[in-house]
Every structure is written in C-alpha cells, then in structure tokens.
Amino acid sequence: MTPNPLQRPKPPRKIQPQGNQQRNQTPSTSHPASGGNRGNNGNRNNNNGGNNQPPSPWLDETPSPDSTASFVEYLRWMREPDHPYKDATKVQILQLATEKANYREHLTTLNQRLELMAGKDNTFTVKCAWRIRVGGHRGPESILLPAFDALGMPYIPSSTLRGVARTQAIREVMEDKGIDWKEAEKEPEIVKHFGSLEADKQDKAGKVIFFDAYPLPNEHGLEMDMANNIWKWENNQLKYASNPNVFLSLKEPTFKIGLKLVNGLKDPKILEKVKQWLIKGLQTGVGSQVNTGYGEFLIAGKEQPSHEFFRVKFGLEGQLIHGYQRLNQGQTRGNPVAEVRPIAFKSMLRYWFRAFTLGVLEPKKVQELEAQLFGGIDPQQWGWLKVNIEQWQLDRKEPKTKDEKVGQESGILILSHSLNSPNDYKESLEKLCKNLTWLMFNLGGVGQGARRPCYSRKNRPNPRPFYRGSTLIVKDDNPFWDRGETIQEFKPLFQKKLITFYQALGSLTSEKLNYRNLKSCGRVNQSQWENAIDRNCRIVVCSGQTDFDKPYALATLHHRDFKHNDRYDRYLCGENGKPSPVWIADLGDFQVVTVFGATENPRKSYLEKLHSYAQEIAQIFPL
Numbered sequence: 001m002t003p004n005p006l007q008r009p010k011p012p013r014k015i016q017p018q019g020n021q022q023r024n025q026t027p028s029t030s031h032p033a034s035g036g037n038r039g040n041n042g043n044r045n046n047n048n049g050g051n052n053q054p055p056s057p058w059l060d061e062t063p064s065p066d067s068t069a070s071f072v073e074y075l076r077w078m079r080e081p082d083h084p085y086k087d088a089t090k091v092q093i094l095q096l097a098t099e100k101a102n103y104r105e106h107l108t109t110l111n112q113r114l115e116l117m118a119g120k121d122n123t124f125t126v127k128c129a130w131r132i133r134v135g136g137h138r139g140p141e142s143i144l145l146p147a148f149d150a151l152g153m154p155y156i157p158s159s160t161l162r163g164v165a166r167t168q169a170i171r172e173v174m175e176d177k178g179i180d181w182k183e184a185e186k187e188p189e190i191v192k193h194f195g196s197l198e199a200d201k202q203d204k205a206g207k208v209i210f211f212d213a214y215p216l217p218n219e220h221g222l223e224m225d226m227a228n229n230i231w232k233w234e235n236n237q238l239k240y241a242s243n244p245n246v247f248l249s250l251k252e253p254t255f256k257i258g259l260k261l262v263n264g265l266k267d268p269k270i271l272e273k274v275k276q277w278l279i280k281g282l283q284t285g286v287g288s289q290v291n292t293g294y295g296e297f298l299i300a301g302k303e304q305p306s307h308e309f310f311r312v313k314f315g316l317e318g319q320l321i322h323g324y325q326r327l328n329q330g331q332t333r334g335n336p337v338a339e340v341r342p343i344a345f346k347s348m349l350r351y352w353f354r355a356f357t358l359g360v361l362e363p364k365k366v367q368e369l370e371a372q373l374f375g376g377i378d379p380q381q382w383g384w385l386k387v388n389i390e391q392w393q394l395d396r397k398e399p400k401t402k403d404e405k406v407g408q409e410s411g412i413l414i415l416s417h418s419l420n421s422p423n424d425y426k427e428s429l430e431k432l433c434k435n436l437t438w439l440m441f442n443l444g445g446v447g448q449g450a451r452r453p454c455y456s457r458k459n460r461p462n463p464r465p466f467y468r469g470s471t472l473i474v475k476d477d478n479p480f481w482d483r484g485e486t487i488q489e490f491k492p493l494f495q496k497k498l499i500t501f502y503q504a505l506g507s508l509t510s511e512k513l514n515y516r517n518l519k520s521c522g523r524v525n526q527s528q529w530e531n532a533i534d535r536n537c538r539i540v541v542c543s544g545q546t547d548f549d550k551p552y553a554l555a556t557l558h559h560r561d562f563k564h565n566d567r568y569d570r571y572l573c574g575e576n577g578k579p580s581p582v583w584i585a586d587l588g589d590f591q592v593v594t595v596f597g598a599t600e601n602p603r604k605s606y607l608e609k610l611h612s613y614a615q616e617i618a619q620i621f622p623l
Helices: 071-077 086-100 104-118 158-177 181-185 188-194 268-284 342-357 363-374 423-443 487-509 552-557 603-613
Strands: 123-128 208-210 222-228 231-234 237-240 244-251 254-261 308-318 322-326 335-338 385-396 408-417 470-474 538-543 582-586 591-595 616-621
Touching: 071 086, 086 222, 086 244, 086 322, 104 123, 104 254, 123 268, 158 181, 158 188, 158 208, 158 268, 188 268, 208 268, 222 322, 254 268, 308 423, 342 363, 342 385, 342 423, 342 487, 363 487, 408 423, 423 470, 423 487, 423 582, 423 591, 470 582, 487 538, 487 616, 538 552, 538 603, 552 582, 552 591, 552 603, 591 603
Parallel strands: none
Antiparallel strands: 123 254, 208 254, 222 244, 231 237, 308 408, 308 470, 322 335, 385 408, 538 591, 538 616, 582 591
16 A cells, blocks of 8 residues: 555654753754854753653654655644744754655656646756745745645746746837836837737737756755744844844756647747747846845756856855754754854845945935845845855864864855846946955854854864854955055955945945044943944054964953853853854954954953053054
8 A cells, every 4th residue: 555645643652851941042054144252151051851751842753754755744743833842853854754745756756747748848957056936935833835736845936937948028128218117018029929918819828838847857946945033133233133043945956848839839939039029038137136145057968148347266264154953863952063154144234335325424314325235125126246156165164173174265256246136236336346345254254153263172172163253255366455564454455355345335325424534323321232334443553472272362251350250251252142243353463353342341451451461453444
C-alpha cells in the first residue's frame, strides 16, 4: 500500500526534550548586519534547569511523513501561538522540512509534463544567481512561505512569468518613446502581445501561453532563510529591537521555463519577441528583495544586463555573516550558518548612511531619504540602490576547536542603479555610495560582532567562541582604496572621503549642508545616546600596546577600569536590547574608533584613557 504523505504516523513517537528553550533564549537567528557585539557581557545563561526538563516542543509526536511529502505537511506540527517553546519549534520544523523532504519524483513529473504541453523546443532553463523569494503565503506563526502548488511544490506561477515579460516590455516602450507607464500600457506593441480588455476583439486576449515553472528535480533549492528588521523609525526617532524571523526561500535553484503560442496562432515572431522580454526580465530580477541579491537569473548564452557603477573585492574574518542558526538534537542554542549575504552589506551601508546624515539633516528628512535610496516598507518604496555579491564563498568555517584557524568569507561587492533610479540623480548617488562604502570598510565590520575587530580568545579559560569580532578587508589595488600607512596619512584621506560624501548628499537633497557645524541628535547622558555621527560623536584614529591579542583601542575598552563586578560596562559595551555605542576597526598599524554620545561618561572617560596611553592618536571627526 502506498503511504499517505498527509497522514500522521501512529502510534506517536516522542522525542527527547530540547532543553531550556525559553523565548528569550530561542536559537532562532542572528542578524547578518546588526553590527552588535552582543557577546560583550559574556554571561549567557545556558542552564538547563537541572533535572526539571521541559516537555517536548512537538505537538504530539516527531514529524515523520512520507519522504515525498512537501514542506507544507511539516507545518501541521507547529505549536499554538502562545506556547513558550514555539520559536524553537518553528526553527526545527522548517529545518526538518528542508532536509527530509524529497521532491525529485514530483518535480520530474512536473517538468516532463511541461515539455509535453509547451513542446521541448519551447522550453529553456534559467539558474538563480543566489536566492529567490516568489509568492508570500502566510503560514503558521506568520512564516513567509514561497509560492507552492497544490502538491506543496515550490514554483514560479505562470502569472508571475507573464507579469515579468509584460513589465519588461512596458519599460522598453517607456524608454524608447519617453512616455509614462499608463501610456505605455496602451501602446499597440504591448496590446498586440499581451492583450487588453479595451482593445479590438483580436487583441483582447494575449497571444502567448505561460506555464508554471518548476525547479529541476535535483536542484529544488528549498532552504531556510532569515529576516531581521532591527532599526525602526517611530515618531522621527530610531528604535532598536532585534526581531529575527525565519522563513523559506529557494537557494540557487534551476528552473525550467515553458511558453507557447495560443491555439490557432502560427506567428513564431510573436513567441520569440515575448521570450526575449521574459529573458531580460528574469535577468533583472523576480520576486521580492531584487535590490539585495534575490531573484536574479543567469541564462546560458545571454549577457547579464548591468547598471553597475562600483565594485570591490573583499574578505571578512572573525564571526562572519550568518543566515539562520541550525539546531541539532539536544541543543539549547543553534549553530550559526555562515553565508555571504548581500542584504548584510546593504544593511550596513544603510546604517552608516543614517548615522552620518543625522548629523546634518533633520530626522524626518533622513527617514525620507533613507527609504528613497535603500527602499522602505511603510510606505512601500523601491530604493535607488541595488546591492549584489559575486564570487561569494565561505573560505573557512568558524573554528570548533582551538587548533582550527579563524573563519573567513570572501566575494565581490557590486553596487548598481536599480530600475527605479532617476537619471537626474545618478551621478550624485554614485559619488555618495562610493565614498560611503569606503567609510564603511574603515569604520567597522559586517556580520555578527561588526562593532569589534576580529580577535582571538583561545588562551582564555572559557574561550567559546574562539574568535570574536569582524574584520572587513579590502582586496583591491584601485588607488581609490588608499588609506595611507600612518595615522597622519590616514586622517586627511578619511576627511576627504567624508566631505565628498556630504557634498553628494547636498546634491541629492538640493540643500547646502553645514557639516562643520553639526546638529545634536537627541539627548545624551550616561545611559542615553543616539547612533548618530553628530555634535556628540567623536571619531579618533590611534595606536598603542596590544593586550590578550586585542588591539590597543579594544584592550582599553575592556580594561578593568571600565568593569563592574567583573562585567563590561553596559554603557560602553552594550547589552541585550541596546548595542554598544563604540565601534572599533583594526586597520593593522592603527585603529579607527567611533564613539556615539562621547560628551558624557563613561564614553568621555574612555576617550580620555585612549589619549593618555596611546603611542599616537588623532581626532578625525568632527572636522
């Protein structure tokens, strides 16, 4: 008898308890670009509560449907919304769904059916350059699920493909004739191929049939993904609140695409024209987050369209960039899964853009401009900047033993104009983003622990993790990246890049910015500061004696003078719910230190101590 994939196994089989996974300790995700070094206080409570083990997070039994059941079946084992272990359950169930489900048989059948319906000559394959998110089904716990059919197979709906081709055609007509979207929709070229209810009878319906597209059997690509909107604007003020959410997307899948002429039509030129529009549209991007690496397709023999204006080869070492955290049986915390994510770089560029502009513009204007450049949700905006990573790879995993070397990632960061970028502002946008990228590389890292440079903890009594911090490295010979070999050489180069950034910002806003007479963004006291490079911020570059493998600036930050009961000062090193006000970047012979709210202690005292014991030190901001 063929097993029913939708039937729960009986009798139920219990699994071992998962440890003390209270909600505030759930191993859900780590944000790839939060910039926080939340391990500073170093006193995480992993106590399992002795013998008082909590109940299993599963509803009744371990999910074990038939291997051909889709990920949708696993969602039936989700906890009720108010259960204390629901967050861990969500991660573990999605993980099981991506690792255990076997889609080969279904996808083989579906792709064979596509060839029979469209004709083998009318199909072609496309490969996603990174991840893709098409659809937006809301599953249990508001999990964002990819589009899936009645069998639970991930796919790209035919309506999406038609929309991609039609949108590309309209864009080309708009560009050729200099008209707006509504006018372009009515153009004969669009109506002829895609139809219109307002057209004559022969053009009311489209001339081409689009079919649902499925991944190839061995490359379905279903994997866990993560989103974390850390910074929010509320009443023109920034609020920090980590809110990691796991969901499913497809990673590097290869799809088979099929289309054919409607019955009775025998004009191959129409089919070929629509196919070319579809190919160009797929190369531009499909689904959500196309400005951050999602949904961009590669097609054999077709040159990738590019609106690129800047690229840099980089390396990253330390705690790296992560997606979600993977759970293993019996663990109370997850293991971060390292992945070079374009969204991490875009989020960091956005962070530094916001920090610098808050010193010269009103918060409301900063909020509007930030959404214009980087995109926004409320109201929904498609930003002008597109961020991609090419040739990305995990060069070395983060060490699990003292004998292993530090983790490393690498790739090529590429900045491009999005399709929404207006021609009148492209030159100013390029100047602003290039100089902002230089500043980002010289002010901190990217990924977990980005506010600290990478340093070893191997010689400590309880060294896990063996390395902390994140060091971002430029691997580019372009003179643009020159930062000098000494503090005195670095200072004018830094200030020149910053002034150029402000000038480009002034061009974008059509305002004359007084960057030598900065604004004060919010109140500052011992426990309060804003993540703003304003009148209360100081940036210094210094060198001095290392300690315990920590560069001088970090060793001073962790000095016993700034500890209380053997714990780091939370108003210097941050705490859960509030990130550190101090950023440190290690450039080899010297460090660059950014201190928010530097006019009040303990940040003021920290800067004074840096000056007292430095071999060399110079203030580079304010100008």
